[in-house]
Amino acid sequence: MSAGGRKTACVTGGNGYIASALIKMLLQKGYSVKTTVRDPDDMEKNSHLIDLQSLGPLEIFRAELDIDGSFDEAVAGCDYAFLVAAPMNLNPENPEKDVVEPAVRGTLNVMKSCVRAGSVKRVILTSSIAAVSSRPLQGDGHVLDEESWSDVEFLRAFVKSGAWAYPVSKVLLEKEACRFALENGISLVTLCPVVTVGAAPTPKVQTSIPIILSLLSGDETMIETMKQIEMATGSIPMVHVDDLCRAEIFVAEEESARGRYICCSLNTTAKEIARFLAVTYPQYNVNIDRVADLGDRPRICVSSAKLIGEGFEYRYKTLEQIYDDVVDYAKATGILPA
Template sequence: MSGGGRKTACVTGGNGYIASALIKMLLNKGYTVKTTVRDPDDMEKNSHFKDLHALGPLEIFRADLGSDGSFDEAVAGCDYAFLVAAPMDLNAENPEKDVVEAAVRGTLNVMKSCVRAGSVKRVILTSSIAAVSLRPLQGEGHVLDEESWSDVEFLRAYAKQTRGWAYPVSKVLLEKEASKFALDNGISLVTVCPVTTLGKAPATKAHASIPMIVSLLSGDEALIQTLQHSEKANGSTPMVHIDDLCRAEIFVAEEESASGRYICCSLNTTVLQLAGFLAANYPQYNVKIDRVGDIGGDQKPPRVCVSSAKLIREGFEYKYKTLEEVYGDVVDYARAMGILQA
């Protein structure tokens, strides 16, 4: 504890989409927050910190995932460390080195700093549904939970044909290495695997999921194809609102009995269902439902269901459960970000 009973949390990658929203929620809950960025002087990426500073005590530190010891100052005196920052270069020249190895090394670098700090009660690692759902699945009616893992060998076998294969591989391997490190060093570690995350965040740049999830409105053909490819690879288009994700991260941090992995997903849907919803609710964008499937086929359930039953069973409750609620403010946010025309 620090600052008259306030809990202190470190959030890595504070200019990121999820991290910025998490910082805002922690400050609103009365936490003292320390966050890290690679370049604190980059005002284009860091301008949102001005508004966040007004909410409560926030310190910003320079740190680099590739540099051992650079997180020591940021995690010193912290009760919780939220590991959100991660390399995500889909066009890396050497994906094995620049994405996979960098992600594992960066995660362990922060965890080593947590060991040295001696004050960190729990590390909360943000992974991804990409570490859960990418595997060969035949037929329909599959339910994936925390025991499910993406198939690393399967992903590597198709590396030449599949753009971005290193990202899910990095998530699987960093989860497993982090778990081993935590066990060897007596650290309490919980991992959160969020699905496609929607909603407004303080960060000045929207996460890649936002332009993709509004692509049916923007008419961006390349992103519509990415959305369809994602559903084909995952078997569904699972979603969660960013507020629910941040609430879940704080829940598993504070809940003493929490352990292991937690999938964070409030809704399993399909691109066709999404298209039908958007066409009905945003007629001004002229969504072409037949572009993504047969009209009337939107009643068909997803081939794969991503289960968040563990999180719910342990006492967490989602606030945004329907497509209307989850999609909520994403259109206004995308307009504000310049992704969508008003």
């Protein structure tokens, strides 16, 4: 604990979407925060971090997932380490070398820094629903929970594009992190967030926001990606970024927290989203027919019962609540015309 009685948290990947929102919430809760970026001098990517320093003590460190020991300084003296940074390459030339191996190696690199620090009470690893739901399922009515794992061999064998590397990387980094934590006496908790939306401090968004707003923007590539998510996983499960950040802090501070936690407040479909957007934002002329070939109801339900059962409460549970601030955010970040 830092001087003045503040708890100190390290958040890796501070210029990312989820990490930026988490940093803001931690500062608002009175934490001292240390964050890492690849290039602290790149103001195009990091200007929001300078702005967030007005909320409380925030230090920015240079670190890279593939450089051993580069996280030592950022993690030193921290009570909690939130591992949010991860390689993002959905169309890699060499999936194993460009995505899978760096993700596993980078996770272990940060965890080794946590061991050397000696002060870290808990590591909170942000994985993904991609580590849970990418598996062959016949029929409808499936409920996936923390015992569910994506099928690595199925993904490697049957998915022809390099997109399979992302879910595979999440499965393998989770399992390696668990092994390392056990061997080194680290308290590790993992969160598996679903499709995450809502406003965040970062001015550049390359994650789920463009996909989830594709029916408003008319971006055909992103619409197709959204359809593929539903066809591959049986639904479009969603959570607001504020709820996700609250869940990250909840599992960090809750001493009894153990293992994996799925973070999902709503199971929906592309068709349900399209109907909602068409009514709520008529000015965008949403083309509902683009998703007419998909089902009306989720084939799969992603369950967050474990997290709720341990006392966590979601604040954003409906499409209206989840989408409330995201259109304004999309205009500010250039995804939608202002």
